[in-house]
Amino acid sequence: MAVDVLTVNGAPAPAAGTVLDACLSAGADVPHFCHSDRVSSGGHCRSCLVEVDGRHVAACTTPARAGSTVRTDTARIRAYRRDLGELLAVEATPGGVVGATLAGWGVTGERYGRAPGGPPTDTSHPYLRLDLDACIGCRLCERACDGIQGQFVYAFTGRGATTRLSWGDTSFAESPCVACGACAAVCPTGAVSDRDRDRAATTDELRTVRTTCGYCGAGCQLDVHVGPSAGADGDRVLRIDGTADAVVNHGHLCVKGRYSHAFARHPDRLTTPLLRKDGVLVPVSWDEAIAYVAAELVRLRGKVGGLSSSRCTNEENYLLQKWMRAGLGTNNVDCCARVCHGPTAAGMRRVLGTGAATNSLDDIERADHLLVAGSNSTEAHPVTGARLKQRVLSGAATLVVIDPRRTELAALADVHLQLRPGTNVPLLHSFAHALVKLGHVDHAFVAARTEGFADYVAFLDGYAPEATEAVTGVPAAKVWHAARLYGTAARPLQTHGLGMTEHYQGSESVMLLCNLALLVGAIGREGVGVNPLRGQNNVQGAADMGCQPDLLTGYGNPHDPAVKARFEGVWGRPLPTDAGLTLPRMYEAARAGTLKALFILGEDVVQTDPARHLDGVIDALELLVVQELFLTETAKRAHVVLPGASFLEKDGTFTNGERRVQRVRKALEPPIGSEGAGARADWEVLCALMAATGYPQAFRSPADILDEVARVNPAFTGVHHDRLDGDGLQWPVPTPDHPGTPRLHDTSFPLPATGGRARFAEVPYLPSPSLLHLREEEYPLRLVTGRVLEHYNCGSMTRRSPNVELAPVDALELHPADAARFGVADGAAVVVTSPWGEARPVARVTDRVAEGTAFLSFHFPETGTNELMSPVLDRIADCPEYKVTPVRVRSA
Ligand code: SF4
Numbered sequence: 001m002a003v004d005v006l007t008v009n010g011a012p013a014p015a016a017g018t019v020l021d022a023c024l025s026a027g028a029d030v031p032h033f034c035h036s037d038r039v040s041s042g043g044h045c046r047s048c049l050v051e052v053d054g055r056h057v058a059a060c061t062t063p064a065r066a067g068s069t070v071r072t073d074t075a076r077i078r079a080y081r082r083d084l085g086e087l088l089a090v091e092a093t094p095g096g097v098v099g100a101t102l103a104g105w106g107v108t109g110e111r112y113g114r115a116p117g118g119p120p121t122d123t124s125h126p127y128l129r130l131d132l133d134a135c136i137g138c139r140l141c142e143r144a145c146d147g148i149q150g151q152f153v154y155a156f157t158g159r160g161a162t163t164r165l166s167w168g169d170t171s172f173a174e175s176p177c178v179a180c181g182a183c184a185a186v187c188p189t190g191a192v193s194d195r196d197r198d199r200a201a202t203t204d205e206l207r208t209v210r211t212t213c214g215y216c217g218a219g220c221q222l223d224v225h226v227g228p229s230a231g232a233d234g235d236r237v238l239r240i241d242g243t244a245d246a247v248v249n250h251g252h253l254c255v256k257g258r259y260s261h262a263f264a265r266h267p268d269r270l271t272t273p274l275l276r277k278d279g280v281l282v283p284v285s286w287d288e289a290i291a292y293v294a295a296e297l298v299r300l301r302g303k304v305g306g307l308s309s310s311r312c313t314n315e316e317n318y319l320l321q322k323w324m325r326a327g328l329g330t331n332n333v334d335c336c337a338r339v340c341h342g343p344t345a346a347g348m349r350r351v352l353g354t355g356a357a358t359n360s361l362d363d364i365e366r367a368d369h370l371l372v373a374g375s376n377s378t379e380a381h382p383v384t385g386a387r388l389k390q391r392v393l394s395g396a397a398t399l400v401v402i403d404p405r406r407t408e409l410a411a412l413a414d415v416h417l418q419l420r421p422g423t424n425v426p427l428l429h430s431f432a433h434a435l436v437k438l439g440h441v442d443h444a445f446v447a448a449r450t451e452g453f454a455d456y457v458a459f460l461d462g463y464a465p466e467a468t469e470a471v472t473g474v475p476a477a478k479v480w481h482a483a484r485l486y487g488t489a490a491r492p493l494q495t496h497g498l499g500m501t502e503h504y505q506g507s508e509s510v511m512l513l514c515n516l517a518l519l520v521g522a523i524g525r526e527g528v529g530v531n532p533l534r535g536q537n538n539v540q541g542a543a544d545m546g547c548q549p550d551l552l553t554g555y556g557n558p559h560d561p562a563v564k565a566r567f568e569g570v571w572g573r574p575l576p577t578d579a580g581l582t583l584p585r586m587y588e589a590a591r592a593g594t595l596k597a598l599f600i601l602g603e604d605v606v607q608t609d610p611a612r613h614l615d616g617v618i619d620a621l622e623l624l625v626v627q628e629l630f631l632t633e634t635a636k637r638a639h640v641v642l643p644g645a646s647f648l649e650k651d652g653t654f655t656n657g658e659r660r661v662q663r664v665r666k667a668l669e670p671p672i673g674s675e676g677a678g679a680r681a682d683w684e685v686l687c688a689l690m691a692a693t694g695y696p697q698a699f700r701s702p703a704d705i706l707d708e709v710a711r712v713n714p715a716f717t718g719v720h721h722d723r724l725d726g727d728g729l730q731w732p733v734p735t736p737d738h739p740g741t742p743r744l745h746d747t748s749f750p751l752p753a754t755g756g757r758a759r760f761a762e763v764p765y766l767p768s769p770s771l772l773h774l775r776e777e778e779y780p781l782r783l784v785t786g787r788v789l790e791h792y793n794c795g796s797m798t799r800r801s802p803n804v805e806l807a808p809v810d811a812l813e814l815h816p817a818d819a820a821r822f823g824v825a826d827g828a829a830v831v832v833t834s835p836w837g838e839a840r841p842v843a844r845v846t847d848r849v850a851e852g853t854a855f856l857s858f859h860f861p862e863t864g865t866n867e868l869m870s871p872v873l874d875r876i877a878d879c880p881e882y883k884v885t886p887v888r889v890r891s892a
Helices: 019-025 075-091 096-104 140-149 182-186 195-200 255-259 286-299 314-327 342-352 361-365 382-393 408-412 424-437 443-449 453-463 465-472 476-488 506-519 539-544 561-571 583-592 682-692 702-712 769-773 816-821
Strands: 005-008 011-014 049-052 055-058 069-071 128-131 155-157 164-166 192-194 207-212 221-227 236-242 274-277 280-283 304-307 369-373 398-402 415-417 492-496 529-532 597-601 623-628 640-643 652-655 660-664 781-785 811-814 830-834 837-839 842-845 853-856 885-891
Touching: 005 019, 011 019, 019 049, 019 069, 049 075, 055 075, 075 096, 128 195, 140 182, 140 382, 182 192, 192 195, 195 236, 207 660, 236 255, 255 382, 274 286, 286 597, 286 623, 286 640, 286 682, 304 314, 304 583, 314 539, 314 561, 314 597, 314 652, 314 682, 314 702, 342 506, 342 529, 361 382, 361 529, 369 382, 369 476, 382 398, 382 408, 398 408, 398 476, 415 476, 424 453, 424 465, 424 476, 424 506, 443 506, 453 465, 465 476, 492 506, 506 529, 539 652, 561 702, 652 702, 769 885, 811 816, 816 842
Parallel strands: 005 069, 304 597, 369 398, 369 492, 398 415, 492 529, 597 623, 623 640, 781 853, 811 842
Antiparallel strands: 005 011, 049 055, 049 069, 128 192, 155 164, 207 221, 221 236, 274 280, 274 640, 652 660, 781 885, 811 853, 830 837, 830 885
16 A cells, blocks of 8 residues: 555545545545534534544544544444434534434434523524524534634633533624624534525525626625526525635635625616606616617717726726727726726836736735735725735734724734824835835845835935824834834735825825835735735726726727727727826816716716715716616716616626636626616627717627737737636736736836836825815814725615615714714714815714724715815826815714
């Protein structure tokens, strides 16, 4: 016998991992109630008892040794299992796998009787159900909660027969559970169960479709289980699991990806086109709507703009900008990156040459230091956030967080740099200053790969942490400490979010983050890099596809003759020559009367863009077309509303925040509704509109569209639907058989002007003009806005799911001292006033925010969060300044 083999019931098996692994690979039927591939084994339930070389051991915790003889089905083991089953049945009535297995063993529960008084069932949570009577104490739920999500909701209390699963003394809905569902996914008895799963069990499952989550830029892979529906709209989603072998999420999901799918069959879905007649939106046929929109766009040609959507696929984003440019002759095309990560792309392109994540999410597990800047990752990108959290909890990485709020990650950090909103630039300069003064500079990297170092070091002289602390509010000692951690790490990895970008100096803040990575040589290798966490699911793809006025698909420069010729050859039309307008500039043009028509694909700008930007805009438009799932605040004001399809209802691709292009697969048909017109996949609608405006397309499927993208974008040459099964491909994919690029800038930067060297950015600190309003007697607080875990952007999808039970309102986080100062009680309705408007949330008194800072989400239109926003834009990328607004607060 070879030395790396053992035998299981006489059959050879590899002696790798545990005895349970060997047994399962040999096909032996060994029960393993408390084992999951996703968490470490605890050997709690003893169901996997086997005989190894004559000794009886728990297979899940015993290492497999070469040459061992394993037996799994002896008379003694069978007797032991029956006894174990009878003992389990004293305290529990397990269902699920365990219940079925015990029944198969002939366990009746009569041998030892039944403990009196079954423990309670908790049904307080909209997604999870706790039936303690079914619990056998295997602790899988606890290990999944701790080891996957890092939430530590569960504990076991009591001793012996009184041992009970516990989550504290509240209802489960009030526990710290974040509804990731990892516990229910592993529970073998139904004690912790997924209410979707319970419902699904009563319905015939028709099929399972693997697709990509449509909520955030993590790009988690979903297994969507579909079954029949009693309604007119065909099938429905029964439940969703995380795809176990997906590299992005390894089976894990968050409350949005796993549970928030009710929107797809919600009665509010738009199912027929609407056309405004006599001031009222009325249902019309698709033919009438398409003809009307086309005629109006042709009439208004030269005064048209288009806004694309990160909720739509790459193929749809590509079509929209192609239509605007080659069909309607304008570069007036933009996407929602303008209001989130546009500054990331602009800043990173200037310093590093590419405006996208340098590394892969997998590098989180290779890093030994994490710098999280302006990102509430565990709420905004929960699965990525859980990975960051686990890396820190395991002790494998130190953590520095730059954030005005004490987010979940900030509370775990070695150093929390809790700066005043609006002071990212001086803080990052002081961080760089400390790195240089502490000698944490990779001089070999700097000499070989960068330029401008000497000037940069001289520039940093004025930004000692002691000099900036009065502005930033961050004690100098903390900056020195943070720089020491970042500078001494072997593999320091950065992530950043909108807390860096949505500022007057957002692009410049991103440039300074790049500077930090350059100083320590943390680019172009594993476990490091500058990695923006993309907020919306396909915001990376929308920008990649060319939905911005100055850059074509693949960031092609329209002024480069070779690029121009390539596009004109494929598109069969000349490229437009106008400069093109960003979205805020389109609003200005509408007010000025030079832009008359706006086509909006899947964005609710009336709720999410700063309200003052939109003043007078919609009334000035002669044509506003909105393609949407619901009658959003923007759709309510449109001239034409076209019912679109959700990510569950169409084919295509999304690109996640690590440049990974992944398949989106149709799980459901778009809803038909009672009028019978039916919603349609957005790419089909765009093709119809292109044809009706005189630019017919030959595409028969999203795969055809992506094939054309591969012809115009050299980074997508090898990206085709038939290559994207499994984990997709990370661009650039420069040849048909290229495996994709997990890491950028290994040897040089795509910056021809500097010979491939990155250039340190020197950026003077320029306080935002909006901060001039910050006066104790008038507007004493700095307001930050952002998302909460349960909701997605304008909330049109998540508010139409039970997520709304978990987070029913927008809450203003206010420090206890500020709440006392303004006479505001926790939970009270309040009025928030800025120089630009008023919002009406409820107050949440918490020390998550520092004194002088407040936080407000923007998911409910009735709150009016965007009424507060200043008209200030990022100096380079025109991104609105969502992250600092002077406000005052009073009780309503
Ligand atoms: Fe979807 Fe993002 Fe949640 Fe993953 S982390 S399930 S991509 S919302």
